[in-house]
Each structure stands twice: as structure tokens, then as C-alpha cells.
Amino acid sequence: MKRTTSAGILSIAALAVAALAGAGLNGAAEAQDKGPFANQIAARHGIMLYRAMNIGALGAMAKGEVAYDAAAAQKAADNLAAAAHLDDSMLWPEGSDNGAHAGTIALPALWADKAGFDAKYADFRAATEAMQGAAGQGLEALQAEMGKLGPTCGACHKAYRAPTN
């Protein structure tokens, strides 16, 4: 009979964590170069990019740049809602603003007005749910929800993000 000892389990767990640490790719190097929150900043940036890609797919249809495709629109909306609802609370530690770190354009205002940030974030999440219900229901439904979703992105960016150019 083969048994896994407790020590064996811990050893496996340690290996697993060591393997995972590498998931940060050059995360450790980044952290050294860019400060203690480099991984949090890179993670939230990556998740924002993922959302932007999926909104981009919906927006291209809304604007008529790409032919409306109900299945593709639904998929993009599902992806967006899933990414919007990720618990990213650990990715916004106090002190990870653009005053302290070169790798972010998050303004200190985000932390100074955390309640406002949370409220605007909730609006965005709700808008992605509405989009999820509409995107597959026809171009006009998608366009109408895009007109509501966009401002929820802008509300946060305008208040808590440095201008991008």
C-alpha cells in the first residue's frame, strides 16, 4: 500500500508553490526593479487589457466595423462579465499609485476616494451583466448597452486614472 506522508504532501505543496512562483515569469525581477507592488500592478493591467479586448470586439460590432455575430458578441460579453467580476481587491494595495510607482497611471485619488471607486466599479460590473443579457439579442440591443457600458468605464478612468496622452 502506497501512502503519502504528511511530509511528502508538504514537499509537494512546496514544489507546487515554487513552480507557481515562476508563473510571474520575470515577476520577481520586475518587483525588484519597479517596487513592491509590481506584480499587483502588472496583474490589474493585464486584467484591464483582457476586458478592453472583449469590449473592443463588442465595440467593433456596435460601430459596424465588424458584422454583427450573435455568438461572437455573446462570447465577448460573457468573457467581459467574467473578468469584470474577478475579485481583484488584492490588486489595489494602498501605495500602488502613480505617485509611488512608474509602472501605473492609477491616481492617488483612487485611494483617497475608495468609496467612490467601489461604487463606480459596481456600476461597471452591473453594466457588464446587462451587456451579457443583450449582446446576443441583436445589434440594436448591443448598441444600446454599449451606450450604457462605456460611461461606466469612463467614470472610473476620468476620476482615478492619469490621462493616457
Place this chain on the structure above:
Amino acid sequence: MKRTTSAGILSIAALAVAALAGAGLNGAAEAQDKGPFANQIAARHGIMLYRAMNIGALGAMAKGEVAYDAAAAQKAADNLAAAAHLDDSMLWPEGSDNGAHAGTIALPALWADKAGFDAKYADFRAATEAMQGAAGQGLEALQAEMGKLGPTCGACHKAYRAPTN
């Protein structure tokens, strides 16, 4: 009676997309600097980091570095499973390997063995579901699943990722 015209809706949609384009932060600049897939690479890197953070929280408990906390363990496992199940298929375009791009350590082998990659990815996703069922059920349950989850990370990293040091 106030009506939103079709042109008005499209204008709002265009604004929304413009606002969102900025979600890439300096994504456009990155894309210019690092090649056409800089955003995909940054997005998948960020999502990997998010997963790693949550596995790290579970691993710290598994190793006894942090006291076991059922609620915290469950939250980390929920986060991990949600991030593992994101449809990230658009983040791995052909040609976004480390032979073509400096910003990634994904090996060409990933694309040469796409079926293998998909199978290993499915194993990882299944392991995160098992962890989700176990993490809140006690330290030993968490440790046992960590011993199964870790190798699913390692299987992909060993086959499709350049060594990190």
C-alpha cells in the same frame, strides 16, 4: 420626449470604445515597442500573476507559513478557479512566442503541440475546481489538493515555458 438617435448611439459607442482603448494604459505604446502581440502577452501575463497570487495564498497555508483560515482559503480557491476558467484563447495567437517577442517566455512548442497545451490546460482547470471544493474543508484537504494542483501548473510550464532563471 427625448430620443436617442441611431447616430447618437453609434457616437456613444465610439466614445465608449475610445475610452476603453485607454484601458490598455500605455498599451498602445507597448504594442509599438514590443510588437503586435504586446497586449495579448501583457494580458496573459497579468492573468497568470493573478492566479499565482491566489495559489500563493493557498500554498502559504498548505506549508504552514500562514495559519489556516477556511474563509480565506475558500476565497483564494474561488478566485483561482474563476481566473483559471477565463476564456483566454485570444491571448495565445500564433507568433506570440519567445522566438518572436522579447516580452514572453512562452516557447514555440506551445503552438507546435496545441493539443497537448489544451489538454494540460484542461487538467489545470479541473484541479482548480477540485481545490475549490476542498480549500474550505480543512487544512489537510487543502494540502491534498495542493499536491494535485501544483503538478498541473508544472506540466504546462515545463513543456511550454522557457526556464525562468
